[in-house]
Amino acid sequence: MNVCSLPVYDYWHPKVMRYVDYDFDPTVSCDKNFVPFTRLVDGKWDVVEEKKGMNCSARCISGIDDWKLNITDWMAPGMPVSCEFLEAVCWEGSREVYGYIHSQVIPKKPTKPLKNPDAPNVFVFLFDSMSTGLAKRSFPKTLSALSSRLEAVEFPFVNKVGENSQPNGMALWFGKLIEPIMGKNYGGSDVKVDWEKEVYCRNHLNHSIFEDFQNEGFMTLQIDDWGNQMVNYPNCKGFAEAPTHHYMHPFQMVYERFGTNITKNHLKGALCREERHAVFEYFQQFVDAYKDTPKFTWMWINTVAHDHFNGFMRVDKEMAEIIDRNADMFDNSFVIFLGDHGFRIGMRRFLQTEIGSLEMNNPYLSISIPKKIRQKSQAVLEIMRQNSRKLQTHFDTRATILDILKYQPADSFNNRTLLEISGERGHSYLRRQPSLPRTCGRLPIQPEYCICQVEKVTVVDENLRNRLGILLIDHIHDLLDAANFSSMCEKFEFRETTSLLHYGHTNHSETSHNYEITVMADAPSFAQFQTILKHNKKTSQVSFGNIVRLDRYGKTGDCTNNNKYEKMCFCKGMTSVQRWWYRFEKWCMYLDDEVQDWLAIA
Structure with missing residues (x-):
């Protein structure tokens, strides 16, 4: 670790390009003729085009902290809007037919003189x-x-x-x-x-x-397109109050948690509008509001x-x-x-x-x-x-x-x-x-x-691969036990060591050897873990580095309520439906990998 050969490689290498799809666009079939029914202009909201039998209302949204919001009563069209985020919803009878979150930047004074x-x-x-x-x-x-x-x-x-x-x-x-x-x-x-x-x-x-x-007199903006933003995931308190003069987190909270059902879907792509588009709009509103x-x-x-x-x-x-x-x-x-x-x-x-x-x-x-x-x-x-x-x-x-x-x-x-x-x-x-x-x-x-390049040699000794793989699974169980999560998590069963790389050429006369190891657990999790380890042949002692999870695991570790250990846990309390859905997604990803390889070979 005290020498570093920096990595230089071809970003467009065929081994990479086999996975690249320049035509990927989940919104390709979206409604390109959609136009919002409502608008927020110059601090006032209204309905762009009245439709018979449709009733529209809106409500103001503002943040209390990263987990709680102030949400006003519904207001009729034409009312002045003194908040930066407005949820507008339209109904036909009792059925929601339209939901949209508008944004505006209301200029403020700097916290301190410039x-x-x-x-x-x-x-x-x-x-x-x-x-x-x-x-x-x-x-x-x-x-x-x-x-x-x-x-x-x-x-x-x-x-x-x-x-x-x-x-x-x-x-x-x-x-x-x-x-x-x-x-x-x-x-x-x-x-x-x-x-x-x-x-x-x-x-x-x-x-x-x-x-x-x-403190230097700047006007500040922080915008994120995900409610579980960096400081909050998975269940962290985050900021007690907005960290910037203009803060988009309340928008995401309404969109993901507190809005009407139809509002929660309006940025999913069906209307040619995704989460980032609202972010880009709010950014532009901010820079336009503070030009000088x-x-x-x-x-x-x-x-x-x-x-x-x-x-x-x-x-x-x-x-x-x-x-x-x-x-x-x-x-x-x-x-x-x-x-x-x-x-x-x-x-x-x-x-x-x-x-x-x-x-x-x-x-x-x-x-x-x-x-x-x-x-x-x-x-x-x-x-x-x-x-x-x-x-x-x-x-x-x-x-x-x-x-x-x-x-x-x-x-x-x-x-x-x-x-x-x-x-x-x-x-x-x-x-x-x-x-x-x-x-x-x-x-x-x-x-x-570490991205510094060192020579790594594939280890083909199956006995060593299996022995170190089993030790890694046991080590994960020990970590869960030490953190008092063992009772919540199912025990992993070793399936295979998918990769074992020795750092440098193997010198059998040396006592200590460093490896990078990747292991897959058996059903029902099929979890994939990677770490580095040091193996002392003389004492048989093995020490592990930080554990990295390579596969998607969704909410299967949520019972820990801990982002350090959730990747190592397959919760016991999941329902049969949750387990089935997890297995289905795993199977789909496996098929996708196989198809990608087949297309690359073809």
């Missing part, structure tokens, strides 16, 4: 599960616009710092490590977490990066490709249009386009390839800087390009954002000297970084996620 009137905007666009390779294949128009129009610099060697969105998001928003690093057995160091679950989940959160911008005010926005898109390997394809044109529509504004702003991690669940055959296992841990990142800064001097672009050729993490991205906000303005963005920010784990891309080699052992990166 410290720097010339402060540039900072816009962050985060697409969940977007690896470097997936971005390259899925966003040709967007990446071309960022590169040619905004001179964006790509950082192809970013390493995720946690398995899923939450640990990576906590690094970006709060600068905190919430997954331990067990690197001692692999040439690195063991690192304890900054926050235990009791801190980041059982208590309300504050002191986020949004607060930093508000420094802005900080963070858009987090979950629903497009978290569960769909080809989901980003249909968004490329839309993102390119957003860039084109706001070209002048973006040209004078910092624009950050990134993923939190790569595609990581489902597509078993792809994830088991060398490229798939790499992309899972390698989120995309590009950053563009304001035109007036890059025209004044190419030095900042040059240092960014130098840093782009090194291993980086989300902690470094966060340090860069803080540098943009708090430190560079005093030097007109001309300072390239090393900056150590108190309490932060990362280093700004706009400056020289520490001269020590940047490796997984020196950076806050768990060894099981």
Whole structure:
């Protein structure tokens, strides 16, 4: 872990392209003639076209905290609207025939006076599960616009710092490590977490990066297209109050939980409208409302490709249009386009390839800087390009954002000297970084996620494969037992070790050996687990790293109410219908894998 050969590969390799479908679009048969029955314009809502026998009403929505809402009584058309989110519903008799959530941005005053009137905007666009390779294949128009129009610099060697969105998001928003690093057995160091679950989940959160911008006088926006956003999943308290001046979470709460049945379906695609379209509209409303005010926005898109390997394809044109529509504004702003991690669940055959296992841990990142800064001097672009050729993490991205906000303005963005920010784990891309080699052992990166390339040799010894696979299943049971979840979860039965890779060529005279292992459990779960392990042949001692779940497991671990252990649990209390449906989905995914392989061979 203290040396790093950075991964360089063909993003369009045939082993990848066999899974790529540029025509994927679940809305291809949607109603392209649909026009909303209602509208919200200039603070007033009304019905666009009255229809005989149809009765329409609307109600205002606002947030109390991340789990509770204020919902007003229904109001008639023509009434003034003083809220940012409005659910409009129409009935024919008692039957719901139309539901729609409108949005508007009502300008507010900044939290504190603006410290720097010339402060540039900072816009962050985060697409969940977007690896470097997936971005390259899925966003040709967007990446071309960022590169040619905004001179964006790509950082192809970013390493995720946690398995899923939450640990990576906590690094970006709060600068905190919430997954331990067990690197001692692999040439690195063991690192304890900054926050235990009791801190980041059982208590309300504050002191986020949004607060930093508000304290500098920026107007702020956070928008997400999923109710169980990063700070709330699976059942965490999240924010006690809106972390930004404008916060889209109440919209998602109505759409997913508190709205009428028909409203809950209006963004499912049948009307050619999906969750992200509402997000894009709210973003545009925000930037239009604060044209001459420094802005900080963070858009987090979950629903497009978290569960769909080809989901980003249909968004490329839309993102390119957003860039084109706001070209002048973006040209004078910092624009950050990134993923939190790569595609990581489902597509078993792809994830088991060398490229798939790499992309899972390698989120995309590009950053563009304001035109007036890059025209004044190419030095900042040059240092960014130098840093782009090194291993980086989300902690470094966060340090860069803080540098943009708090430190560079005093030097007109001309300072390239090393900056150590108190309490932060990362280093700004706009400056020289520490001269020590940047490796997984020196950076806050768990060894099981490390993208640095080492030689791996397939182990064919069936006895060893089975023995280590059974030990991994036993280890998972031990973890559940230690966390007092054993009584809730069925015991896994070992089915097979689908992959066992030895780090480096096997030297039988050596006592200690490191492996990457992937195991499948037997029915009813057919769970797929992956980790790294260290095996001492002399003592027969085996130590395991963090456990990664590779297959989709839905709500089968919900009984734990714990995002660390839900992936390791197949709950005993599931109904026969739930079990049948889980098995059916597993069978469909298996058939899909087989079809993909057959098509590739054909």
